[in-house]
Amino acid sequence: LASGAASRVxxxxxxxxxxxxxxxxxxxxxxxRIILWELVDPDDRGEVLLHVGDEVRSGLxxxxxxxxxxxxxxxxxxxxxxxxxxxLPGTVIHEVLRSMDLQNRHRLESVLSYSxxxxxxxxxxxxxxVRADVSLDVVLRYLRLRGNLPDLTDSLxxxxxxxxxxxxxxxxxxxxxxxxxxxxxVMVRDVEGIPAETTxxxxxxxxxxxDLISAPVIDQNGRLLxxxxxxxxxxxxxxxxDHSLMSMAGLNEEGDIFAPVxxxxxxxxxxxxxxxxxxxxxxxxxxxxxxxxxxxxxLAVLMPIVASMGGIAGSQTLTIVIRGLALNQIGKSNSRLxxxxxxxxxxxxxxxxxxxxxxxxxxxxxxxQVGIIIGAAIIINLAFAALAGFGIPLMLQRMGIDPALAGxxxxxxxxxxxxxxxxxxxxxIFLL
Amino acid sequence: LASGAASRVxxxxxxxxxxxxxxxxxxxxxxxRIILWELVDPDDRGEVLLHVGDEVRSGLxxxxxxxxxxxxxxxxxxxxxxxxxxxLPGTVIHEVLRSMDLQNRHRLESVLSYSxxxxxxxxxxxxxxVRADVSLDVVLRYLRLRGNLPDLTDSLxxxxxxxxxxxxxxxxxxxxxxxxxxxxxVMVRDVEGIPAETTxxxxxxxxxxxDLISAPVIDQNGRLLxxxxxxxxxxxxxxxxDHSLMSMAGLNEEGDIFAPVxxxxxxxxxxxxxxxxxxxxxxxxxxxxxxxxxxxxxLAVLMPIVASMGGIAGSQTLTIVIRGLALNQIGKSNSRLxxxxxxxxxxxxxxxxxxxxxxxxxxxxxxxQVGIIIGAAIIINLAFAALAGFGIPLMLQRMGIDPALAGxxxxxxxxxxxxxxxxxxxxxIFLL
Numbered sequence: 001l002a003s004g005a006a007s008r009v010x011x012x013x014x015x016x017x018x019x020x021x022x023x024x025x026x027x028x029x030x031x032x033r034i035i036l037w038e039l040v041d042p043d044d045r046g047e048v049l050l051h052v053g054d055e056v057r058s059g060l061x062x063x064x065x066x067x068x069x070x071x072x073x074x075x076x077x078x079x080x081x082x083x084x085x086x087x088l089p090g091t092v093i094h095e096v097l098r099s100m101d102l103q104n105r106h107r108l109e110s111v112l113s114y115s116x117x118x119x120x121x122x123x124x125x126x127x128x129x130v131r132a133d134v135s136l137d138v139v140l141r142y143l144r145l146r147g148n149l150p151d152l153t154d155s156l157x158x159x160x161x162x163x164x165x166x167x168x169x170x171x172x173x174x175x176x177x178x179x180x181x182x183x184x185x186v187m188v189r190d191v192e193g194i195p196a197e198t199t200x201x202x203x204x205x206x207x208x209x210x211d212l213i214s215a216p217v218i219d220q221n222g223r224l225l226x227x228x229x230x231x232x233x234x235x236x237x238x239x240x241x242d243h244s245l246m247s248m249a250g251l252n253e254e255g256d257i258f259a260p261v262x263x264x265x266x267x268x269x270x271x272x273x274x275x276x277x278x279x280x281x282x283x284x285x286x287x288x289x290x291x292x293x294x295x296x297x298x299l300a301v302l303m304p305i306v307a308s309m310g311g312i313a314g315s316q317t318l319t320i321v322i323r324g325l326a327l328n329q330i331g332k333s334n335s336r337l338x339x340x341x342x343x344x345x346x347x348x349x350x351x352x353x354x355x356x357x358x359x360x361x362x363x364x365x366x367x368x369q370v371g372i373i374i375g376a377a378i379i380i381n382l383a384f385a386a387l388a389g390f391g392i393p394l395m396l397q398r399m400g401i402d403p404a405l406a407g408x409x410x411x412x413x414x415x416x417x418x419x420x421x422x423x424x425x426x427x428x429i430f431l432l
Numbered sequence: 433l434a435s436g437a438a439s440r441v442x443x444x445x446x447x448x449x450x451x452x453x454x455x456x457x458x459x460x461x462x463x464x465r466i467i468l469w470e471l472v473d474p475d476d477r478g479e480v481l482l483h484v485g486d487e488v489r490s491g492l493x494x495x496x497x498x499x500x501x502x503x504x505x506x507x508x509x510x511x512x513x514x515x516x517x518x519x520l521p522g523t524v525i526h527e528v529l530r531s532m533d534l535q536n537r538h539r540l541e542s543v544l545s546y547s548x549x550x551x552x553x554x555x556x557x558x559x560x561x562v563r564a565d566v567s568l569d570v571v572l573r574y575l576r577l578r579g580n581l582p583d584l585t586d587s588l589x590x591x592x593x594x595x596x597x598x599x600x601x602x603x604x605x606x607x608x609x610x611x612x613x614x615x616x617x618v619m620v621r622d623v624e625g626i627p628a629e630t631t632x633x634x635x636x637x638x639x640x641x642x643d644l645i646s647a648p649v650i651d652q653n654g655r656l657l658x659x660x661x662x663x664x665x666x667x668x669x670x671x672x673x674d675h676s677l678m679s680m681a682g683l684n685e686e687g688d689i690f691a692p693v694x695x696x697x698x699x700x701x702x703x704x705x706x707x708x709x710x711x712x713x714x715x716x717x718x719x720x721x722x723x724x725x726x727x728x729x730x731l732a733v734l735m736p737i738v739a740s741m742g743g744i745a746g747s748q749t750l751t752i753v754i755r756g757l758a759l760n761q762i763g764k765s766n767s768r769l770x771x772x773x774x775x776x777x778x779x780x781x782x783x784x785x786x787x788x789x790x791x792x793x794x795x796x797x798x799x800x801q802v803g804i805i806i807g808a809a810i811i812i813n814l815a816f817a818a819l820a821g822f823g824i825p826l827m828l829q830r831m832g833i834d835p836a837l838a839g840x841x842x843x844x845x846x847x848x849x850x851x852x853x854x855x856x857x858x859x860x861i862f863l864l
Contacts, residue, residue: 029766271748304736312682341690345693
């Protein structure tokens with residue numbers, strides 16, 4: 001870029017928020033991305049890095065020198081710094097920790113001791129705490145003295161002398177209640193502290209259900225560790241949803257859409273390889289019926305219909321169950337009922353479409369027998385598809401495997417194998 | 433339920449938030465759902481109805497009498513009331529409007545005049561406005577006089593005498609700044625008003641990028657209409673993500689997982705019917721090669737592999753593009769580059785896996801020719817799969833059709849037809 005253009009671009013990005021700059025960086029290929037990155041205001045760089053996907057982030061970090069990396073950590077919240085730190089080279093981490101004052105280092109260490117996917121990993125430690133026994137007037141004077149509040153502060157945290165969490169003091173109550181009252185009289189007690197080990201997904205559910213903006217995080221002894229704010233929860237919700245969608249196609253939601261061709265090829269080829277095994281298994285089943293196919297070629301023509309109808313019906317059940325599990329809608333008490341329902345839907349749709357396909361096949365090949373056989377095979381396959389679409393994700397979850405990732409391959413294996421086996425098997429028995 | 437059990441359950445649900453009750457209602461079948469619904473505190477019913485999916489909601493509304501329905505609208509915010517109103521019977525709507533005072537009716541009408549999926553449809557009208565020329569001290573005294581603030585109020589809206597939006601006055605500034613200063617000196621000017629016609633998805637993007645808790649909604653003349661709060665935005669984000677996932681299996685994200693069997697069967701059978709047409713088209717293509725298949729039965733055994741590899745590779749590209757479009761990552765300027773990349777990945781994976789499959793097929797059927805033909809067919813199909821996975825969603829979007837809904841059927845049609853055509857066509861030319 002010419003230097004005139006560079007300064008124009010610099011001015012342009014200066015008007016964007018970090019998340020928006022991150023968005024632009026993710027939407028362009030690697031070379032212009034690095035040029036643009038150089039033009040981002042150094043003060044914004046830390047925030048921008050937090051908003052790009054893992055893959056883009058590590059690419060940008062690789063381009064920077066240690067000194068620059070240390071500098072960009074300076075403006076970050078503790079929770080954000082904790083996230084970023086894990087991606088930085090060891091020497092830089094050392095440098096960052098050394099440059100912090102003792103209090104901040106302790107705070108950072110407290111966040112780092114929890115996994116990124118838990119309440120402890122999501123929390124900020126820049127919490128303003130007050131005691132229950134002081135009056136609102138004291139709090140008001142303290143805040144005015146302090147001069148500013150951390151971002152997204154909608155309430156102060158009320159703690160006892162041992163730092164144990166007692167309740168929330170909303171800013172709106174501070175503004176609308178008689179200042180003579182004590183904090184204890186005004187504070188909200190029904191927002192419970194979130195244990196630091198709570199998973200991020202559960203935290204998100206809590207925020208959604210209770211319309212929270214921020215919530216306290218506590219340790220096993222009820223001591224206040226920090227607070228989680230809605231902006232981080234929104235990221236969790238977005239990631240979680242992306243994860244189901246991308247996993248079902250064997251993709252990673254943190255991937256870079258402009259990743260180098262070789263890297264993308266390698267990652268996706270693993271998925272193709274796994275699916276090839278499914279396809280080979282299906283072919284092997286077909287191969288068992290070579291003699292039949294040689295005599296009745298109509299079976300070869302029609303067999304993809306049986307497998308495909310099973311695959312589609314099964315993937316509907318699978319998607320419902322995967323989403324139900326993610327939203328915690330499916331538990332022990334209702335899973336049996338849901339299975340009965342899915343089986344009934346599968347059976348009814350099986351009967352309906354088997355009749356349609358049977359008529360088409362019978363007319364096409366002028367054989368009532370071919371029609372009856374494909375009809376029966378479809379009913380069988382749709383029943384198995386419902387069972388598999390329901391059972392596979394539950395089984396995977398129990399085994400600790402992500403149902404969104406492995407579910408669709410396993411399902412296709414079942415519907416292909418059962419579909420070909422039923423159709424060609426019935427054909428061999430009744431048509432030869 | 434015995435009356436003792438009923439009162440226990442009633443106490444139990446009394447401790448749950450409306451969103452949590454909604455969650456329970458969605459997780460149980462219809463009959464117990466109605467029994468449980470009767471036990472929900474009448475004051476909570478409006479909120480609960482807002483949190484269940486469309487289908488569960490209309491089922492519950494059908495069970496209630498007009499008087500009960502009017503009563504449950506009384507505790508709702510205007511934006512929520514506007515959402516709910518559209519599902520109520522005409523006589524109830526009339527009654528609700530008649531029971532409101534003039535100011536509230538005007539507010540409701542202003543929300544109702546915008547579509548549910550726009551900033552206008554998402555907004556609340558319970559906004560607290562202040563003038564720019566008064567001092568903070570006046571504002572503080574006004575708030576204390578008022579006694580409480582609407583939920584999720586993190587800032588007041590600053591307007592001029594014509595109600596035109598000027599900026600935000602955060603509660604935190606009110607608490608930390610010198611009360612002698614004027615509103616104009618303290619207010620935040622860089623949060624722009626959101627035009628009421630902005631789509632909900634764009635609003636969500638704005639909230640995510642700027643970490644907002646609430647934002648002003650304005651009309652064409654810049655006049656303040658209301659405010660959007662983060663809780664409604666979180667719902668938009670959740671729905672949007674669910675929508676992509678569910679649509680790809682031909683499902684509706686508002687559906688009831690315990691919908692009656694017949695209703696579910698009908699809805700899903702449409703999707704099976706559409707997919708049957710794809711399968712029939714594929715069978716028709718195979719049928720063109722009946723003579724070939726009769727002579728070389730190996731082709732019948734192997735042909736599903738070609739179609740399946742194309743389907744998997746294509747669905748990866750499709751998912752990336754559908755997500756990229758939803759996140760606005762793909763535009764005119766980079767789409768060509770992305771297509772080149774996807775084609776390159778498709779070609780490389782095609783070459784890689786075609787070799788693997790060719791070797792397996794050649795060994796299996798003791799024929800180098802069969803191996804070469806299936807390899808070539810896979811390369812051809814993966815290239816078309818990349819093109820289709822990329823082009824179909826872009827084309828659908830341009831036509832105003834939801835790519836998540838129609839994309840996968842169209843893609844499978846392409847990969848099946850091209851796969852069978854390439855493999856059986858090459859087989860006919862070179863093996864007969």
